[in-house]
Amino acid sequence: MTLSRGDHSLLSEWWFTIDRLQLYAICTLMLVGLIISLAASPSVAVDKGLSTFYFVKYHAIFAVVGMVLIFVISLQSPRTIRRISLLLYIVCVLSLIAVLLWGSKINGTLRWIFIFGVSFKPSEIIKPAFVVLAGWAFAETQIRKDMPALPIAIGLYITLSGLLIMQSDLGQTALITIVWGTLFFLAGLSLIWYISFISIGIVSIFVNFKSLPYFRCSFDQCFTFATNEHSQMRQAYRSFVDGGFLGRGPGAGTIKIKLPEAHTDFIFSVVAEEYGVLSCLVLLGLYAFIIYRALGCALIEEDPGICYGIIGLALLFGYQTLINMSVNVGLLPVKSMALPLLSAGGSSMFGVSTTLGMLLGLSRRRPRTTYTRPNLFFNVDS
Amino acid sequence: MNTLAVGTKNAQSSRVATRQPKSQVKSIALRVFIIGLSITVSFTVVAVQLIRLAVIGQNRQNTNTSQTIGEFYSRPDIVDRHGRLLATDIALPALFADSHLITSVDETIESIKNIFPELNTTKVRRALSDKNRRYYLLKRAVAPRVAETINAMGLPGLGFRSEPKRKYPNVRLAGHLLGYVDSYNYGVTGVEHLLNRNKGVRRVDHATVNTASPLRLTIDVRTQYALERELIAGIKKFKAKAATGVLFEVQNGEIWAAASLPGVEPANINEMMDRSRRDRLASDAFELGSVFRLFTLAMVMDLDIVTPKALVDVTNPIKIESFVISDENPFAGKLSLEQIMIRSSNVGSGILAEATGSERQHSFFERIGLTRAINREDIKTISPVLPKTWGAAETVSIGFGYGIAVSPLQFAVVFGSMVNGGISIIPTLILQPSNRVFSKQQLIRAKTSSRLRDMLRQNVLDGRGWRANVVGYRVGGITGTADLANDVNYEGNSVITSFAATFPIDKPRFALMITFFDPQPKGTKAMRSAENTAAPVAGEVIRRVAPLVGVEKRAEMRG
Numbered sequence A: 001m002t003l004s005r006g007d008h009s010l011l012s013e014w015w016f017t018i019d020r021l022q023l024y025a026i027c028t029l030m031l032v033g034l035i036i037s038l039a040a041s042p043s044v045a046v047d048k049g050l051s052t053f054y055f056v057k058y059h060a061i062f063a064v065v066g067m068v069l070i071f072v073i074s075l076q077s078p079r080t081i082r083r084i085s086l087l088l089y090i091v092c093v094l095s096l097i098a099v100l101l102w103g104s105k106i107n108g109t110l111r112w113i114f115i116f117g118v119s120f121k122p123s124e125i126i127k128p129a130f131v132v133l134a135g136w137a138f139a140e141t142q143i144r145k146d147m148p149a150l151p152i153a154i155g156l157y158i159t160l161s162g163l164l165i166m167q168s169d170l171g172q173t174a175l176i177t178i179v180w181g182t183l184f185f186l187a188g189l190s191l192i193w194y195i196s197f198i199s200i201g202i203v204s205i206f207v208n209f210k211s212l213p214y215f216r217c218s219f220d221q222c223f224t225f226a227t228n229e230h231s232q233m234r235q236a237y238r239s240f241v242d243g244g245f246l247g248r249g250p251g252a253g254t255i256k257i258k259l260p261e262a263h264t265d266f267i268f269s270v271v272a273e274e275y276g277v278l279s280c281l282v283l284l285g286l287y288a289f290i291i292y293r294a295l296g297c298a299l300i301e302e303d304p305g306i307c308y309g310i311i312g313l314a315l316l317f318g319y320q321t322l323i324n325m326s327v328n329v330g331l332l333p334v335k336s337m338a339l340p341l342l343s344a345g346g347s348s349m350f351g352v353s354t355t356l357g358m359l360l361g362l363s364r365r366r367p368r369t370t371y372t373r374p375n376l377f378f379n380v381d382s
Numbered sequence B: 001m002n003t004l005a006v007g008t009k010n011a012q013s014s015r016v017a018t019r020q021p022k023s024q025v026k027s028i029a030l031r032v033f034i035i036g037l038s039i040t041v042s043f044t045v046v047a048v049q050l051i052r053l054a055v056i057g058q059n060r061q062n063t064n065t066s067q068t069i070g071e072f073y074s075r076p077d078i079v080d081r082h083g084r085l086l087a088t089d090i091a092l093p094a095l096f097a098d099s100h101l102i103t104s105v106d107e108t109i110e111s112i113k114n115i116f117p118e119l120n121t122t123k124v125r126r127a128l129s130d131k132n133r134r135y136y137l138l139k140r141a142v143a144p145r146v147a148e149t150i151n152a153m154g155l156p157g158l159g160f161r162s163e164p165k166r167k168y169p170n171v172r173l174a175g176h177l178l179g180y181v182d183s184y185n186y187g188v189t190g191v192e193h194l195l196n197r198n199k200g201v202r203r204v205d206h207a208t209v210n211t212a213s214p215l216r217l218t219i220d221v222r223t224q225y226a227l228e229r230e231l232i233a234g235i236k237k238f239k240a241k242a243a244t245g246v247l248f249e250v251q252n253g254e255i256w257a258a259a260s261l262p263g264v265e266p267a268n269i270n271e272m273m274d275r276s277r278r279d280r281l282a283s284d285a286f287e288l289g290s291v292f293r294l295f296t297l298a299m300v301m302d303l304d305i306v307t308p309k310a311l312v313d314v315t316n317p318i319k320i321e322s323f324v325i326s327d328e329n330p331f332a333g334k335l336s337l338e339q340i341m342i343r344s345s346n347v348g349s350g351i352l353a354e355a356t357g358s359e360r361q362h363s364f365f366e367r368i369g370l371t372r373a374i375n376r377e378d379i380k381t382i383s384p385v386l387p388k389t390w391g392a393a394e395t396v397s398i399g400f401g402y403g404i405a406v407s408p409l410q411f412a413v414v415f416g417s418m419v420n421g422g423i424s425i426i427p428t429l430i431l432q433p434s435n436r437v438f439s440k441q442q443l444i445r446a447k448t449s450s451r452l453r454d455m456l457r458q459n460v461l462d463g464r465g466w467r468a469n470v471v472g473y474r475v476g477g478i479t480g481t482a483d484l485a486n487d488v489n490y491e492g493n494s495v496i497t498s499f500a501a502t503f504p505i506d507k508p509r510f511a512l513m514i515t516f517f518d519p520q521p522k523g524t525k526a527m528r529s530a531e532n533t534a535a536p537v538a539g540e541v542i543r544r545v546a547p548l549v550g551v552e553k554r555a556e557m558r559g
Helices: A010-017 A020-047 A054-075 A078-102 A122-143 A149-166 A170-186 A191-211 A213-223 A232-243 A267-299 A304-328 A346-362 B002-013 B021-068 B105-115 B121-129 B144-153 B190-195 B221-238 B269-273 B289-302 B337-343 B346-356 B358-368 B392-399 B408-419 B446-462 B534-549
Strands: A104-106 A109-115 A118-120 B072-074 B085-097 B136-139 B158-167 B202-204 B242-249 B255-261 B311-313 B318-320 B323-325 B334-336 B476-485 B490-503 B510-517
Touching (some): A010 A054, A020 A054, A020 A267, A054 A346, A078 A346, A122 A149, A122 A170, A122 A304, A122 A346, A149 A170, A170 A191, A170 A304, A170 B021, A232 A267, A232 B021, A267 B021, A304 A346, A304 B021, B072 B158, B085 B144, B105 B144, B221 B242, B221 B534, B255 B534, B289 B337, B289 B346, B289 B392, B289 B476, B289 B490, B323 B346, B323 B392, B337 B446, B346 B358, B346 B392, B358 B392, B408 B490, B408 B510, B446 B476, B490 B534, B510 B534
Antiparallel strands (some): A104 A109, A109 A118, B072 B202, B085 B136, B085 B158, B242 B510, B311 B334, B318 B323, B476 B490, B490 B510
8 A cells, every 4th residue: 555645544644744753663662572572471471370472472462452552542633632631531540549449459569450350550541641631731821821720730640649659659650740840840830839849759759768668668679689689679680780782692591580570670671681781772772762753843843732742741751761771770779660662561551552642643743833943953854 | 050040931931922933932942952951861871871780791701701601510530540540520410499399398398308317407498488499409419319219209399400420439549649629520639620721621510421531640540559558557557647658750750659648538528628637748848857868978979078988987976056966876986978878877967968068058959959849730749848047057957857848759759860860850640642751950960879879779788778678679768767846846756757769779760758657666666767667668569569560570689
């Protein structure tokens, strides 16, 4: 099938307005995720008494579903995306409340809900919806004075972060806090606001450090990982050291057997051990590329609502990547945060696909009223 | 903060942004730029950490490659000069547990405990209760039949892996020479340590057959056995603490037998560490006493201090500094050089050493190799203990073997080079495929060597070495009885008795050195002298080994 510019079908419009380089990068990462899953998940599956390629099979299914999701969402107009976000936000907030009341425990934390026998993690899905809505609300503060936009933005944040803290999911709370704070900064938050915002963040980290046993435990593990031979952090660290620049070769990794979360949170370590740090750097570059492209798209976008949405989604994607990688290389304490596109897990894949679908959808080129010269730093070729 | 403040102002001034797209974009661009910068910094930090970890790994791999590949060493066999086995690798099962698969920790421990009662139960229980320990080594080198029994019990989570284990079929024979290996089959001392550098040694992770050609020693199992048997019999007969012996070829330095008794079993680490079983032959230095008269005589003849026909007046004891030196059986009159040897006259040796002087004595000892340790790849001896100041009194006492301590092996090697025509000897344990080539130095004149041989032969025929004579093999030798020194002084009651021999005397092929430590035989004090302990044992050894090493037996006029 060939597409032409003269053809004004939905697919053709999509193909010529989408940022194709971002799409290629996303597809590459999806593919890499499948390949790495072959290396990382069999040992975990066998350990859990499942069939060897249990996780590989599901990873493949989720990857296909994820690609379809990205395609379908990116077809939508910004207005539809905003409506989907509102719907998702409401549904997920209700689900989060349901989790608190009837949720089931997986790996010691209460974050999952079962719908029709499928375990489901609402906190993964709500993030992109929240970011789009927050971006829109912040934009409204600049455009329409008659709407209580700032209280809406703050309300969205407090609702979600409150629910997440009640699940003691501090990693996700930190993530949405950073993204929301950056959007606030972008929307012209005054300096006083910004400083108080950061100090509240720091104080809350200390309060959490003192009060929540889960957090303290993982914080301790982080800074004592050198002494505890069997800790996950220690094993992850060894993966990078043993792998060196070039890695031990596909399938030759041994540390992955000892990593209980090799297929999800510590997939980056598995890549390091088998394919080497150079491959890790290439992956890092791919993630950074997606973020920079998105920022570039945001710069030439006129509508502040869409612009903030794009930046927020890019940051959500970027900071999640950064936090996961930092944990893997021993820069941050252990947080259960999946690596977008690479880690196994249905909820995480749905969340990431929604994020990227919305990102691509919002950053599609649309007819615009005036011409603005693109910024030199984040140039998007036209 | 400046940029932030600027950005804030711009943003506030453009609150009505939709009407002025240009300024709107400008103000956002700055803030987006700041966000992009922070993202770049974060990604850079992660990238730097990634590279740092890889560099750590790279450095570690460079220094430590051998530590990560295989756990064990597969070693070639060690055989004697005729190919008889001295040391070999065998595969033995090692018992390990996979905690993950164990169904009942209690049952497992109880069952194993019945077979290995020495097992530390609390330690094992802790290890087996940890489900994440997929490999816990319970016992190394389990006998195959015991392994079968354990296997038959059918306990889940127990497994065996084949590990190489060094075995010594001759048990204690040549134990000191062979040395021992650690639990990873890596050589720690002796020939085993030397073997580590052999090309046949490989790192393996389970027992494999080593097909490398074996290391061939100069030792002969038969002569080694004969020497050890005679020394053990001697220790028993004379109630001695220990004994050493070494037999080597005086032309090429090949050692046919070397032993220090009580011996050690290489597979038994406790015996290896036992101080009373230490290697006295090469790793300990002693004052050997009047066997050193040979070197004094060699010195005065080789340096032409006195004429060969000279006579020495030994009537009066030597008084030097605060010491008085006299003979056990004083002789009034003059003695020839030969008689000084035969009568074992301390006074005579002392007078000759005094006549030579300390400087010349020192340089002579240096030349013949008594001042430095033998430090070869395969043979190492302890450094000789020399006097702190080599003065007149020391010169005299060294003349008859006090004030200088060397290992019996080093003495034997120098002794060999005195009788083989005066040529230096580099001792060896490793058999060379062809004739061994090494730089030979003339240490003393051939004529001096020949005169010394005559004296040694005379000493066996008419002197104190008479009990070492073996009819037909033309033995020459010299005795030495020295008071055994402890840390403070001479114990008075303990002696070291030595006999250094060479045969056949007309064209020496072999040298033999026998030493007994603190023999306490029944009878008079004279019974423990070298004449009655070391010499007869040396005679017995020569009687047994001479036919084995191919020395021709010949009819003799006397004896």
